[in-house]
Amino acid sequence: MQPSLDVNQRIARISAHLQPLNSQMEDGSNLRRVNCRAKGGSPGFKVAILGAAGGIGQPLAMLIKMNPLVSILHLYDVVNTPGVTADISHMDTGAVVRGFLGKEQLEDALTGMDLVIIPAGVPRKPGMTRDDLFNINAGIVKTLCEGIAKCSPKAIVNLISNPVNSTVPIAAEVFKKAGTFDPNRLLGVTMLDVVRANTFVAEVLGLDPRDVDVPVVGGHAGVTILPLLSQVKPPYSFTPKEIDYLTDRIQNGGTEVVEAKAGAGSATLSMAYAAVKFADACLRALRGDAGIVQCAYVASQVTELPFFSSKVRLGRGGVEEVYALGPLNEYERAGLEKAKKELAASIEKGVSFARK
Numbered sequence: 506m507q508p509s510l511d512v513n514q515r516i517a518r519i520s521a522h523l524q525p526l527n528s529q530m531e532d533g534s535n536l537r538r539v540n541c542r543a544k545g546g547s548p549g550f551k552v553a554i555l556g557a558a559g560g561i562g563q564p565l566a567m568l569i570k571m572n573p574l575v576s577i578l579h580l581y582d583v584v585n586t587p588g589v590t591a592d593i594s595h596m597d598t599g600a601v602v603r604g605f606l607g608k609e610q611l612e613d614a615l616t617g618m619d620l621v622i623i624p625a626g627v628p629r630k631p632g633m634t635r636d637d638l639f640n641i642n643a644g645i646v647k648t649l650c651e652g653i654a655k656c657s658p659k660a661i662v663n664l665i666s667n668p669v670n671s672t673v674p675i676a677a678e679v680f681k682k683a684g685t686f687d688p689n690r691l692l693g694v695t696m697l698d699v700v701r702a703n704t705f706v707a708e709v710l711g712l713d714p715r716d717v718d719v720p721v722v723g724g725h726a727g728v729t730i731l732p733l734l735s736q737v738k739p740p741y742s743f744t745p746k747e748i749d750y751l752t753d754r755i756q757n758g759g760t761e762v763v764e765a766k767a768g769a770g771s772a773t774l775s776m777a778y779a780a781v782k783f784a785d786a787c788l789r790a791l792r793g794d795a796g797i798v799q800c801a802y803v804a805s806q807v808t809e810l811p812f813f814s815s816k817v818r819l820g821r822g823g824v825e826e827v828y829a830l831g832p833l834n835e836y837e838r839a840g841l842e843k844a845k846k847e848l849a850a851s852i853e854k855g856v857s858f859a860r861k
């Protein structure tokens with residue numbers, strides 16, 4: 506971020522980022538229009554969304570465009586970014602929006618970003634596991650991360666593409682190979698599990714979900730999603746029946762949406778909400794706000810596994826502290842063992858794919 510830049514410097518920087526998206530925007534009048542627009546831009550962070558024309562990408566782009574901490578928003582996809590960009594750019598909020606289409610514009614999309622959010626890749630259909638997406642999404646994530654390593658090596662990366670349990674290790678390997686790996690800047694987004702847990706627990710307790718805080722640790726698939734109901738705030742002692750119901754619903758929340766959508770994809774709107782909540786936490790931390798704690802799937806020493814989701818404290822450098830799990834009850838300890846077994850295999854699968 507360059508909050509101290511004067512208007513002319515800001516315009517110069519923004520102009521340097523102008524892309525011919527937009528080959529249809531290359532004529533002089535359009536460039537003048539873009540410069541006018543840029544003059545209104547406020548100082549703030551530069552955010553790129555990769556997969557911006559998708560089911561998650563579009564509402565996420567809209568919500569990020571509404572975030573006052575964002576001054577530049579780059580929307581990248583292999584299809585449809587001119588339309589999405591034109592649409593979103595008409596919103597009367599501060600961020601200046603640029604669209605980028607296809608692999609040849611990936612590097613321009615990624616140059617100089619503070620935060621890169623990745624919802625690119627195929628979603629599940631009924632009957633599939635997230636791991637069934639590996640064959641397609643692993644390659645997509647690898648290519649995008651190669652671009653990040655080259656053009657935005659210092660950016661915080663929020664990785665949404667499934668299977669997150671494997672795509673985060675893939676990203677780490679790509680960054681290691683490029684010599685740019687900073688474990689504090691790579692975060693797998695498990696926020697939707699927390700959002701669901703807060704919602705479902707609030708339903709059971711008859712509370713407003715905004716007043717509920719459930720830590721969800723482990724990973725982002727089936728039994729690896731481990732809600733720590735013993736640590737819920739406000740404290741509550743659930744019955745064994747409530748624990749079974751809630752654990753099952755939280756672990757299978759994604760499948761609940763996939764089945765309800767009946768072949769039309771997986772969670773997009775609640776995911777965009779969760780992604781922007783998480784991205785906003787990262788941006789506030791980058792700004793220097795203190796005490797920002799969220800659950801995320803990160804490089805970790807909390808267990809013997811190299812990656813694990815738990816509460817982390819965010820700061821200017823990304824993850825500044827990874828918190829231990831705290832006291833677990835017997836039910837949660839058994840869940841943790843199951844989660845670790847599946848996670849170990851998913852991590853290994855990602856690492857060996859990236860090293861091939």
Ligand SMILES: NC(=O)c1ccc[n+]([C@@H]2O[C@H](COP(=O)([O-])OP(=O)(O)OC[C@H]3O[C@@H](n4cnc5c(N)ncnc54)[C@H](O)[C@@H]3O)[C@@H](O)[C@H]2O)c1
Nearest residue numbers: 556558559560561583624625626627628665666667697776
């Ligand atoms: N982490 C989570 O909690 C969570 C939640 C929901 C969905 N997801 C995952 O997010 C991903 C996206 O879901 P969706 O519903 O938005 O899918 P979608 O198919 O609607 O959108 C995906 C977008 O990615 C784009 N894309 C494909 N290949 C690309 C590439 N090489 N570069 C850039 N963009 C590319 C597509 O063109 C499309 O616009 C899926 O893998 C899904 O499983 C994760």
Ligand SMILES: O=C(O)C[C@H](O)C(=O)O
Nearest residue numbers: 629667758759760771772
């Ligand atoms: O379930 C899915 O496939 C998408 C996502 O991971 C979710 O939890 O909704």
